[in-house]
Amino acid sequence: GDSVTQKQGQVTLSEDDFLFINCTYSTTTYPTLFWYVQYPGQGPQLLLKVTTANNKGISRGFEATYDKGTTSFHLQKASVQESDSAVYFCALVDRAGGADRLTFGKGTQLIIQP
């Protein structure tokens, strides 16, 4: 079945540092890929989405590129702020068997030190 791998459980940075969160996926098709962000006490919120029609997603200074060759979808930001502290999830949706199955990675806790 489909799977999404986030190897970094936690990333700690200082303000204005460069952010890179690794995400790889495994599926038999070309899925739509997402990054979600979750703040304490809330449900996950969509950060950005990339389909097979467009290879890059950009939102709020974050960007991710869909690389079918390496099956990766890493999240980057040039300069993080304290307000970016949250949990970030990589996810994919794959239309297999007529049902849209939405699968998540384990998440990466981002801690930004002032």
Added chain:
Amino acid sequence: EAAVTQSPRNKVAVTGGKVTLSCNQTNNHNNMYWYRQDTGHGLRLIHYSYGAGSTEKGDIPDGYKASRPSQENFSLILELATPSQTSVYFCASGDWGGDSDYTFGSGTRLLVI
């Protein structure tokens, strides 16, 4: 504004009791999902549905049932709750393609004692 609403927000249940978690969406989405979130495991898919009357097993369906009586409503049922089902449960709705997003509710925190 289109939304996903879960009820209750918090629930304390006794071991062996029946628990029903409810989810309502006003997005007119075909697909709805139930996840549980636990430290170290991320979001794990329990059941999902692609329309009224349909339910599909996710990755961890044991001990859970689901019901989709209408486009708007999707329930998660724990017939015999156990302490291992203590968790935060999230409902989501979404559709494939176009500008559709997959939208989450605010979660239900369940404690089984």
